[in-house]
Amino acid sequence: MTNLDIELKLLKEAIIEMTDLVTNQVVNANEAFLSMDTDLAYEIQHNEQKINALELSIDRDCEHILALFNPVASDLRFVLAVLKSNADLERIGDYTYAIAGYVIEHNKSINKELIEASQIIAMFDTAISMLRDIKIAFETEDVKLAKKVYRKDADLNMINKQAADIISKFLEKDGTLTTEALYLFSTIRKLERVGDHVKNMVEVLIFYVKAKVLKHKDIKDKKK
């Protein structure tokens, strides 16, 4: 094993640890939001510091590898993929911090019918499964699994698209739900963005493994 191989192995371990930490934050945000658990919300906000610190550490490691080892070909693509995924994961961490903030601010349970109709539970489940699968895909360089993750983003987009109509119908019936509806809608928006960031991670993983750029191409091209 060359020194570069050792550095790349450590980098891979670090980005997987980052994915685990962020996935855990989304799992906790799910629980905290649905049960309005402020203690858990504070824990999420506290853990955000760990994510920020790990993000900086991974950025620094990438910078060192680029400067000291001049990686090329798949090694270079791997470092670039880690660098980009790191930024995406950090943003997902930010969304969980914001969702935790809603829990702390609102601190009251949200109307169950509204929760059910909005499909936010399905959104959390999908976002969490996307994160878990992209971690496995990254660990095993599994492009097939990565493409499955990519397709799941459409589910999040669909729920997000329908959410405004569903929530406004509830508000027409009962105006007292306005505040919780706004927190709910904001959380749905954040989960839709989580999907976009995981989709970015799929694109960079495929770039790393297959040397193919999927960004800004239509779906037909991507299926190829």
Next chain:
Amino acid sequence: MTDHVKDKELKLPKISAEDVNVFYGDFQAIKNISMDINSNTVTAFIGPSGCGKSTFLRLFNRMNDYVEGFRMEGKIKIDDNNIYKKKVHVEELRKKVGMVFQKPNPFPKSIYENVAYGLKIQGISNKKIIDERVETALKQADLWKEAKDNLNKSALALSGGQQQRLCIARTLAVEPSIILMDEPTSALDPISTTRIEELIFELKSNYTIVIVTHNMQQAGRISDNTGFFYLGELIEYKNTKDLFTNPKNTKTENYISGRFG
């Protein structure tokens, strides 16, 4: 010349190798290599020691002819003419195909005499013409400013980097169209290396350059196309950016990423 003929000529590769095999006695140094090199490009040959890249480079100005046991099969064409035909004058060929070596090798003469040497050998005796060609070559090799007031100074008093630029000037003075470089910066410090690399980039607009290098980053920085040689074979040959970002062959990837060689 009609535009049609001109266009046809422009499309022809400057150098073309067809099914080339090279033997030194029983040892086969080059195995069935074919490649085209276009005009006004920089082409880098990379590969571990003994892979055949220098042997292949030296075919282009028939430098291997003197090596004992050398035998070649196939064709090497320059401007569509097979340079291994019997009627080819090797001296004429080498006017067209200049060479710069790993270690700067100036003659123990003045700076001026070093550059003028090739011209005098060619029979040019008009001092005015020689002066002009020496000045132009030294300017092209980015040595004029440093050397113009010391043209009679011994070339051996120059630094290593200056000596290598002098050798490039000496090559340019006879107005070749191809310059072969065999690890031209491996004996130089980073500053001198950068100057030579900048020079190669500038010379590309007027010359076709083929360079053998062990420095992968150098190949990446200066060349348009790169060929990876291994055990006498041309494993992969393509656009340098593609070769360094997305090599198709595992051997290429392992070599450029430092995993062997």
